[in-house]
Amino acid sequence: MKITYLIIIALMTLTTGCANKTTYHWGKYSDTLYAFTKEPTNASKSEHIAELTHIIEYAETKKKLVPPGINFELAMLLAEDGNKKGAKKYFNKEKMLFPESEKYVALALKEMEVL
Amino acid sequence: MLKQIISLMFILALVGCKTTQVTKVEAFPDMYSEKPASILVVPAINLTTAADAAALYATTIAKPLAESGYYVFSVPFIERFLQREGITDGEQVSNIPLSKFKEMFDADTVLFVTLNSWDTNYYITGGNVTVGARFELKSTASNKTLWQYDDVVVHNTSGNSGNLLADIIATAITTALVDYVPIAHIVNQRIVTSMPVGKYHKRHNTDQKDEGVIASKAGVTN
Numbered sequence: 001m002k003i004t005y006l007i008i009i010a011l012m013t014l015t016t017g018c019a020n021k022t023t024y025h026w027g028k029y030s031d032t033l034y035a036f037t038k039e040p041t042n043a044s045k046s047e048h049i050a051e052l053t054h055i056i057e058y059a060e061t062k063k064k065l066v067p068p069g070i071n072f073e074l075a076m077l078l079a080e081d082g083n084k085k086g087a088k089k090y091f092n093k094e095k096m097l098f099p100e101s102e103k104y105v106a107l108a109l110k111e112m113e114v115l
Numbered sequence: 116m117l118k119q120i121i122s123l124m125f126i127l128a129l130v131g132c133k134t135t136q137v138t139k140v141e142a143f144p145d146m147y148s149e150k151p152a153s154i155l156v157v158p159a160i161n162l163t164t165a166a167d168a169a170a171l172y173a174t175t176i177a178k179p180l181a182e183s184g185y186y187v188f189s190v191p192f193i194e195r196f197l198q199r200e201g202i203t204d205g206e207q208v209s210n211i212p213l214s215k216f217k218e219m220f221d222a223d224t225v226l227f228v229t230l231n232s233w234d235t236n237y238y239i240t241g242g243n244v245t246v247g248a249r250f251e252l253k254s255t256a257s258n259k260t261l262w263q264y265d266d267v268v269v270h271n272t273s274g275n276s277g278n279l280l281a282d283i284i285a286t287a288i289t290t291a292l293v294d295y296v297p298i299a300h301i302v303n304q305r306i307v308t309s310m311p312v313g314k315y316h317k318r319h320n321t322d323q324k325d326e327g328v329i330a331s332k333a334g335v336t337n
Contacts, residue, residue: 022182023315033191034174034296038167067181068315069189076192100153100186103221108192 024067027055049077056093068098072105079112087112135330139311140323142333145261146311147323149254151223153186155216158194159248160205163233168295169205172230172248175299179307180226184316188220205229217255224261227251232267233295244270246298250306263334264306270298309333 032051036044052074059066075090088109095105140147156176159169173190180187202208205227216222232247247267254261309328312318328335 023184024181026178030174030178030296030300034171037170037174037191067178068186069177069181072189073191076189098186100221100223101188103219104188104192107219 023065025055025059025062025064026067027051027058029055029067029070045077049074052077056090066093066097068101069094071097072101072108076108079108084112135335136326137328137330137333137335138323139309139325139328142309142328142330142335143262143311145254145257145259147320149223149257149259149261150314150320151185151252151254151261152314153188153221153223154180154226154252155188155193155220155222155224156180156190156226156228157208158197158203158205159228159230161230163230165233165295168230168233171296172228172233172299175296175303176226176228179300179303181315183307183310184313184319186313186315188222193220213253213255213258222255224252224254227253231265241271244295244298246270246295246302248299248302248306252310260334262310264309264332266302266306266332268298268302268305 028051032044032048036048038044052070055070056066056074058064071090071094075087075094078084078090079087091105091109094101156173159172161169173194177187177190197203197208202211208225208227213225216225227250229249229251230247231249232245234245236243236245245267247265249265250263251260252262253259309332312322
């Protein structure tokens with residue numbers, strides 16, 4: 001009986017150990033995005049903005065990779081709040097990290113000026 | 116003689132249950148010839164009775180796709196963009212020519228997700244939470260379906276203390292508390308594992324022979 005428990009614990013440690021090996025640094029992205037989607041309030045929005053900013057800063061200082069879309073999403077939220085300068089900075093970061101985003105970053109920048 | 120018949124029946128039963136597994140390249144050859152780099156996720160087609168399932172589900176999908184090595188367009192941005200065009204449901208997206216997504220966003224593929232179940236079931240001595248989804252990745256260049264998969268996760272919330280009354284109460288409490296989102300993460304994980312990895316993954320273009328793609332779930336018929 002004891003051995004079974006030990007094996008279960010060993011397996012759990014092994015699997016959790018493996019689960020942490022992601023290519024990108026995600027922080028609590030899924031959690032804050034979920035909270036903001038479920039109840040879109042000013043508080044849940046600023047929390048999501050803070051988490052996105054934190055992911056980018058943490059990844060840059062610790063030499064980790066920022067996931068695709070993170071810089072873009074932060075830029076979008078800043079644009080919504082009227083912070084065009086901040087938005088431009090992060091839209092351009094997205095484009096530098098991922099060349100696939102070039103066309104839609106250009107579209108988003110254009111939209112920001114129009115909307 | 117009877118023994119032989121019984122063992123024969125057992126073998127037949129086993130063969131019947133055995134799921135046919137194929138390799139990634141056998142199931143999804145077009146993924147390797149087209150080598151898409153980016154995925155644009157459109158709003159999910161919601162066939163469940165939970166009105167908010169599609170919106171909540173959308174928050175879980177970017178991570179597994181990005182970890183599989185693909186560039187994923189911001190899901191909330193695409194959602195809002197389509198909303199302004201009057202498109203709020205995945206069903207409506209199927210009327211848009213795929214080439215439009217190439218033209219506007221330079222997306223190589225569009226991912227359609229159909230939510231088949233997002234349910235809580237109670238019965239006297241037990242309960243479960245079920246999340247099921249079907250994925251279809253379509254090329255914006257060739258209009259072909261490059262990859263598809265469907266899966267269901269049933270999370271059992273039954274109490275099992277052996278005391279019937281305690282179990283009924285425990286089941287009711289845990290079933291009510293269970294959040295769909297962690298289960299959606301498990302579904303994504305299981306589904307995305309079958310997808311050939313993209314250019315940002317270190318195993319890009321070397322996973323052709325990976326096994327474990329369940330033929331029936333991948334829509335492979337033969």
